[in-house]
Amino acid sequence: MTTAVRFSGVLAPVVTPFNRDLSANAQRLVEQCRWLLSKKVGLAVFGTNSEANSMSTGEKIELLDALLDAGIESAKLMPGTGCCAITDTVQLTRHAAKLGCGGVLMLPPFYYKNVSDDGLFRSYSEVIERVGDNRLRIYLYHIPPVAQVGLSLELVERLVVRYPDTVVGIKDSSGDWSNTEALIERGWDDFRVFAGSEAFLLQNMRAGGAGCISATANINPAAIHQLYASWQSASADAQQQQLNELRQIMQSFPMIPALKAVIARYSRQAEWSVVRPPLEELAGDAYSKLISVLEKRGFGMPGLTD
């Protein structure tokens, strides 16, 4: 029996390249994933910043197959598989487990609001039982600002206690450090707590966390990984400061269109800027402002096409 190594380090919710007709471009995704891997960043494809929830289950399965077919190592993949419908979540999660993905990042069902912990426990539990694959490794995805349905500490505890070999970590995108800290302090055996932004990376490492899964790792992977790798060094605080500066620039624009605009510019592939509705491409003044601010601060990101 193979035992999957649990994730640690920096992962990117890899942005999904679309063609002008809004279809996904698998070849371009493969290239982006290869580039991220070369920067030592793992692949949390189908995250919030991947526009995962703007794609059907069938489209996600096709893209995952394309990545594997292109030789991307399955152990480096942590696809997002949590959908509104349990049938979609089971189908996508089962596929990811069958392919040997290192883990999956699982949103709770997010349409119905004010649901109980019992209902959410049952939701995760049904998925685990139905997938029925001992290779499955779930990283819970707590992102209340977007999903509006969050995962309480008590719920996480119930899941870890009931499924210690399956529920092995969490991405905390609450933006609430006290929650991240509390998750680490519970001290569940080898449980991996990822900050949802590199703004908390150093704090998370010092507290005993596992790393971060962050949007900006799409465009700044090497520097974020560098801090992860050297968080105990004397330069760590200065590195964090540098990361924060880029993060703050990006956060003053709509994140997904801004990430794609940056990649489009520095890869010289204009189609990278395409987003699916309801999002809108960054254009005109906003685009010019983003590029000018980045270049003024010296974030030219030539590394993007290395």
Next chain:
Amino acid sequence: MTTAVRFSGVLAPVVTPFNRDLSANAQRLVEQCRWLLSKKVGLAVFGTNSEANSMSTGEKIELLDALLDAGIESAKLMPGTGCCAITDTVQLTRHAAKLGCGGVLMLPPFYYKNVSDDGLFRSYSEVIERVGDNRLRIYLYHIPPVAQVGLSLELVERLVVRYPDTVVGIKDSSGDWSNTEALIERGWDDFRVFAGSEAFLLQNMRAGGAGCISATANINPAAIHQLYASWQSASADAQQQQLNELRQIMQSFPMIPALKAVIARYSRQAEWSVVRPPLEELAGDAYSKLISVLEKRGFGMPGLTD
């Protein structure tokens, strides 16, 4: 060229029957739809109260086919077709239009929050253009308390002006009467404004609205239709009062499990109480309390098995 008659009157977001293994029970849905039609209530299948967002697109297509195969008149059907992913929304909407459904009820994509009106306009517009079927009739679905992504008056106006023969109505589940009233007062040609609850039915009819699409029409269809049909009569206010009383009872429980518990009891089909996670079946004290309150107030609903 056939021109679909626009909907008016009372529609139920038909609750979806699941088997104990959580699979959908198409035959039972057919029976429920026939019963609702016999009470003169239209079929807004795949609404919020149908647990539509707990089912995959494939499951919804299968159920829709089963309804048509069983002889349910397509003109009476207003399936919910708005999903997070544009590809799902297009697939389901195209299917509904092809089957000749009287209309579709369309949520905006609801995962990404704080999206712009331009982005939402583009979302509806892309779906309409991609479906490319002049039989398509869209009723917009505004339900900010659940979807968290609402439809502004300005957005609705842009859609109606751009697609006057396609965007023909709205269900307003904001619970904000001033918004419903404002939609009616815009006076778009033959635009159908449905209240999202029968609590606003009389007010809506008096203001020039088209009716209501309401959860409790699943269990109280005849009385709600009666008010719709006789809203100009002397008894209208008293009828509204009666409807409100049942509504208030139901609203003091989680609505979907409570509707299913009532149907299970009065149809003597216990499986009707099954809900998909993250919802939870109404059981124990809550169940007993609901039934006892209903019976004490004389809402025995023998009509359910008529």
